[in-house]
Amino acid sequence: MTPAKITVSALALLAASAATAAAQEQIQVAGSSTVLPYATIVAEAFAENTDFPAPVVEGGGSGAGLKQFCAGVGQNTIDVANASRPIKASELEECRANGVENVMEVQFGYDGIVFASSINGPDFVLTPADIYRALAAEVVMDGATVANPAMTWADVNPALPAQQITVFVPGTKHGTREVFEEKVMAAGCEASGDLEEMTGLADADTAEAACTALRTDGRSIDIDGDYTETLARINSDPNGIGVFGLSFYENNTDKLKVATIDGVAPSVETVASGEYPVSRPLFFYVKKDHFGTVPGLKEYAEFFVADAIAGPGGPLADYGLVPDPELAAVQSAIADETVLSAAN
Amino acid sequence: MSDVAPTPSRPTPARSLLVEDARTRRRNAAERRFRAYGVIAIAIAVAGLAFLLFTIFRDGSSAFVQTYVKIPVAIEASVVDPEGNGDPAEMQKILTMSYGRLLENALARHIARNDIQIEGLEDADLSTFFSSQARADLRRAVLADPSLVGTVVEHPVMTSSRVDGMFKGRVSRASAAIDAKTSAAQYDLAMALGARDDVRTTFNWNFIISTDSSDNRPEAAGLGVAIIGSFYMMLIVLVLAVPIGVATSIYLEEFAPQNRLTDVIEVNISNLAAVPSIVFGILGLAAFINFMGLPRSAPIVGGLVLTLMTLPTIIISTRAALKAVPPSIREAALGVGASRMQMVFHHVLPLAMPGILTGTILGLAQALGETAPLMLIGMVAFVTTYPAAPPEGFFDPASALPVQVFNWTQRADPAFFERASGAIIVLLAFLLAMNLLAIYLRRKFERRW
Structure with missing residues (x-):
């Protein structure tokens, strides 16, 4: 055969195989990078312990995952979206508009959010009010809002070390950022009394927005990458304090020192009991419309929240997941195929 | 040159060949300085490379x-x-x-x-x-x-x-x-x-042949799926980009008339070679996945995207190789009555082959190391099953070597850092092998006139 003939037949073969593209066989998962490690652990165990093909798991962030999830039903759309925050009403509307009618919400556990600094640095005993006072763009002083003047942690609270304020905060595309704003900044704003004073100076909505606005003078640094990037930044800047997921910290306790919040050190136990204040539920969303067309989809959801996997002592808890005490209710909701209602 | 003719204002230069005059000394010093700059530049480059290789091997050899x-x-x-x-x-x-x-x-x-x-x-x-x-x-x-x-x-x-x-x-x-x-x-x-x-x-054979594994067991993670995925993509690039690229170059170089249209095409090809690779990823996502409905995370989509990215490189190097064939060869062939096509396929193409092969292999090596476009088409995925044999395997989910490196550097467990460095070593080994092949082929088929 001449080279030209070989080429033509190769192209023909390729075109033919494109036409007979096999139907989607494996479950496709995408979404939150916080949930990604848990989803990979489950996907691996699911493939090992069942006869279904191994699910393909992608990261990309909660928002991106849900957007892909709501893009439609059928081949080449994902079956499961991982999220570190609940689905928004607007996202659910988009799902409906694109024909994704039946979305199952599964909350499989909790993740703590921790503040950690270099292992060689001083200890930090923080409260949400301290963090708010250190990171807010504007604070109330003598009855007026002023640009945040604090440069060291001692300026915020004399009991803290006189170390320059440098905090690596997850960027706005992360689900963690929302929890940070709500559970730390807003809570600190209220605890420090600024919310009340600001509400006196402006209307309530403006005051709440001002509470969660972070300063932009370089003391608070947005990290758009993953926790590994935050860790690298702390390694190169000994003054830095980073915001991490509990499971990431648990995997790197030889490099990081964790700060207590309101006197409580974060751990699976303190997050589960609710003593440690900064935590958030983790979710995944399942496309019920794909049950039947994607083999093993329901089994995957059931396997994910089985006691042996997501329960205490299971592989997810080993990695740092705080098990959901209501796991039995979650299991029965999946068994009943309960979907999110339109009113939600 | 002008410095041969003595100017009247200058003192008479020494006429002895054994004694350097001031001007000669200055010229020699300038030359020595220039050589020193060159050596320093090379030393900096070598030191940078050595540092890079040292850290990668230090961190990765234990994988x-x-x-x-x-x-x-x-x-x-x-x-x-x-x-x-x-x-x-x-x-x-x-x-x-x-x-x-x-x-x-x-x-x-x-x-x-x-x-x-x-x-x-x-x-x-x-x-x-x-x-x-x-x-x-x-x-x-x-x-x-x-x-x-x-x-x-x-x-x-x-x-x-x-x-x-x-x-x-x-x-x-x-x-x-x-x-x-x-x-x-x-x-x-x-x-x-x-x-x-x-x-x-x-x-650790497992590191080369087994699949990726979850964050709970970094010690078991391997490159098997990534190597197969990269291999499939290279196969697709080879089958698509080489024939299309070489045919385009031959037509543009040997047959096409010189007019406004071919000028526009030529400028566009040069521009395409400089387009950031992420743009090809966006194109691939829109055209191949959303429009044509090809599966995500599949080597076929990766291969098509990389084909688009490699085409300009192959076309430019092929045209350079065709240009380097002396016109006398063409004239001689035409002179003994060969048709244009016979001239190209019997005489010009065989002589240009070593250059075309080198350009193709370097283009493939560039495609092998490309990460950005693959991230958009879902190749940064956790895949634990080997893709099937081609052609079905082209549509199965797979990973790719550079993407696997990226993936592992994002994991929490520090053991994945070692794996990522190890994966870089494997990738470098493949690139080195491809470059050596390119050099070998050039040496073997090179013609001198």
Whole structure:
């Protein structure tokens, strides 16, 4: 055969195989990078312990995952979206508009959010009010809002070390950022009394927005990458304090020192009991419309929240997941195929 | 030149060839300085490369060995076959996690039998001593051969990433003491087993051939799927980009008329070569996945995107190779009555072949190392099944080598950092092999006039 003939037949073969593209066989998962490690652990165990093909798991962030999830039903759309925050009403509307009618919400556990600094640095005993006072763009002083003047942690609270304020905060595309704003900044704003004073100076909505606005003078640094990037930044800047997921910290306790919040050190136990204040539920969303067309989809959801996997002592808890005490209710909701209602 | 003619204002230069005059000295000094700059520039480049290679090899070479501990493991019927009836369906229900008990008990018995005394050893130190991959392997072996139940098997058992790190020097006793995932007691136990010669450190074939694994078992992660995925994509690029690229170049160089249209095409090809690769990823997502409906994470889409990216490189190098063939060859061929096509295929193309091959291989090497466009089409995925043989395999989910590096650097466990550096070494080895092939082919087929 001449080279030209070989080429033509190769192209023909390729075109033919494109036409007979096999139907989607494996479950496709995408979404939150916080949930990604848990989803990979489950996907691996699911493939090992069942006869279904191994699910393909992608990261990309909660928002991106849900957007892909709501893009439609059928081949080449994902079956499961991982999220570190609940689905928004607007996202659910988009799902409906694109024909994704039946979305199952599964909350499989909790993740703590921790503040950690270099292992060689001083200890930090923080409260949400301290963090708010250190990171807010504007604070109330003598009855007026002023640009945040604090440069060291001692300026915020004399009991803290006189170390320059440098905090690596997850960027706005992360689900963690929302929890940070709500559970730390807003809570600190209220605890420090600024919310009340600001509400006196402006209307309530403006005051709440001002509470969660972070300063932009370089003391608070947005990290758009993953926790590994935050860790690298702390390694190169000994003054830095980073915001991490509990499971990431648990995997790197030889490099990081964790700060207590309101006197409580974060751990699976303190997050589960609710003593440690900064935590958030983790979710995944399942496309019920794909049950039947994607083999093993329901089994995957059931396997994910089985006691042996997501329960205490299971592989997810080993990695740092705080098990959901209501796991039995979650299991029965999946068994009943309960979907999110339109009113939600 | 002008400096040969003496100007009247200057003192008469020395006429001896043995004595340098001031001007000659200045010229010589300038030349020496220029050479020194060149040497410094090369030294900086070499130092940078050496530093890069040094850090990669320092961090990554340990990924190529793996620590195993050889202990007898009793397959206890109470764990793997609680009903005691040997029914495979019943045994199938026992999950991987339960098999950890077998390894834990085996280690506890081994410690007791050999009278190893470790202070502060807890149950957790035993249960996290072995990789959870070892549980999966054990389960697979038992389900494949139920007659193993009740017997004692003696295989080397893969250790967990922390224990593995202790033997590689990545985990010290001090760091183990403050690490939540291990402990000083576990370190002492590992060293005691090491002193007893129970520990085997072997070449880590798993790293080359097995699939990616979850964050709970970095010690078992391998590059198998990524290597196959990269290979499939290179195959697609080779089959599509080379014929299209070479045909385009031949037409543009030998047949096409010189007019406005071909000028526009030419400018566009040069521009395409400079387009950032991420743009091709966006194009691939829109055209191949959203419009044509090809599957995500599939080598076919990656291959098509990389084909588009490599085409300009191949066209430009092929045209350069065709241009380098002396016109006298063409004229001679036409002069003895050959048609234009015969001239191209019988005379010009064979002479341009070494240049075309070199350009193609360098284009492929560039495509092999490309990450950005693949991220958009879902190749940064966790894939634990090998893609099938082509052509079906082109549509199965797969990963790619550079993407696997990116993926591993994002994982929490520090053992993945070692894997990522190891994967860089593998990628560099492939690139080096391709470049060597390019040099070999050029040398072998090179013609001189």
